Amino acid sequence: MSEPRYLVTGVAGFIGSAIARALLAQGHAVRGVDNFATGRRENLAGLKGLDLMEGDLADPKIAAAACSGVSCIFHEAAIPSVPRSVADPAGTHRANVTATVELLVAARDAGVARVVYAASSSAYGNQPTLPKREDMLPDPLSPYAAAKLAGEYYLRSFHAVYGLPTVALRYFNVFGPHQDPHSPYSAVLAKFITLMLAGKTPTIDGDGEQSRDFTYIDNVVHANLLAAAAPEAEVAGRMFNAATGVRVTLNQVVAQLRDLTGYRGEVKNGPPRTGDVKHSLADISLARRHLGYAPQVDFATGLERTVAWYRQSLAAVG
Numbered sequence: 001m002s003e004p005r006y007l008v009t010g011v012a013g014f015i016g017s018a019i020a021r022a023l024l025a026q027g028h029a030v031r032g033v034d035n036f037a038t039g040r041r042e043n044l045a046g047l048k049g050l051d052l053m054e055g056d057l058a059d060p061k062i063a064a065a066a067c068s069g070v071s072c073i074f075h076e077a078a079i080p081s082v083p084r085s086v087a088d089p090a091g092t093h094r095a096n097v098t099a100t101v102e103l104l105v106a107a108r109d110a111g112v113a114r115v116v117y118a119a120s121s122s123a124y125g126n127q128p129t130l131p132k133r134e135d136m137l138p139d140p141l142s143p144y145a146a147a148k149l150a151g152e153y154y155l156r157s158f159h160a161v162y163g164l165p166t167v168a169l170r171y172f173n174v175f176g177p178h179q180d181p182h183s184p185y186s187a188v189l190a191k192f193i194t195l196m197l198a199g200k201t202p203t204i205d206g207d208g209e210q211s212r213d214f215t216y217i218d219n220v221v222h223a224n225l226l227a228a229a230a231p232e233a234e235v236a237g238r239m240f241n242a243a244t245g246v247r248v249t250l251n252q253v254v255a256q257l258r259d260l261t262g263y264r265g266e267v268k269n270g271p272p273r274t275g276d277v278k279h280s281l282a283d284i285s286l287a288r289r290h291l292g293y294a295p296q297v298d299f300a301t302g303l304e305r306t307v308a309w310y311r312q313s314l315a316a317v318g
Helices: 014-025 060-067 082-087 089-110 143-162 188-197 217-229 250-261 285-291 299-317
Strands: 002-009 028-034 051-054 072-075 114-120 166-171 203-205 238-242 268-270
Touching: 002 014, 002 060, 014 028, 014 217, 028 060, 051 060, 060 089, 072 089, 072 217, 082 089, 082 143, 089 114, 089 143, 114 143, 114 217, 143 166, 166 217, 188 250, 188 299, 203 250, 217 238, 217 285, 217 299, 238 285, 250 299
Parallel strands: 002 028, 002 072, 028 051, 072 114, 114 166, 166 238, 203 268
Antiparallel strands: none
16 A cells, blocks of 8 residues: 555544545555444454554544654544533543644644644534625534634644644434434434434434434545645645535435435434534535535435345344
8 A cells, every 4th residue: 555644543433444445445555443342343443554543532642653653634533422421521522632632743743744733613603694605614513523623723833833734524313324313413414314224213303394404424534535635825823614405304315314214204303402403504605616525425315225224234243
């Protein structure tokens, strides 16, 4: 395999493993690091040639070892859960902020050429203006959103003070194969798909009219690779939305999933989740202009592929 060597943090996670898979498929040398707090070893299946480190990036020694000899970092490691951050704000801060700062220090000291960071659309909060643009003032409503926003600011400051080239991508509701449906903090699509395939009743938090810019995993991987390769003058120290620019309500999602899964049972409604935003929709014009980004897979196609993957996975299990 050829250089440069890439580092993917959170490599055993849903998004981290997808980025590593794409890089390895292109013939790159890839190191991955994960403490397996939320990452799953089964996500590493098939990642032939991956240089895997097990450790916690909040430990400066681990961060330094991970960054040694690396040219570009995709920083996906995090505890990606609003409810979990509400239950444990200190743990979320350590995983999402302390680890990010230690990684940035290590990247600066190792002379890393670029750090691409998994930021979150939750930073926009519940502002009524749609679509969400990068120049809007942030309004984080949960400890998770505040932690991910803090990471963005640390990236920007490390670029301004130390000249470390950084790029932040605000993800909007990423979904696709390999997403964990079993955690109580799982993303809604993974949970709904597996429940409906099993003939079990899904529960919508709230009235189901909340809308999301659901973004299939291939689009996020594409945005990351573009952010790593874009001219430094175009992107360093900046943040871009990574999404599709189309929103769908949960009620619409359930209707489509009924068709794809064959589920004919009831759907329950529960109370809204604390810290959740009502509507989310991205303006992706900045990413188009500076990254050359355009969505590769639309929502309907992504949903179809995701259901097919879970159906195959469930059949393989038993």
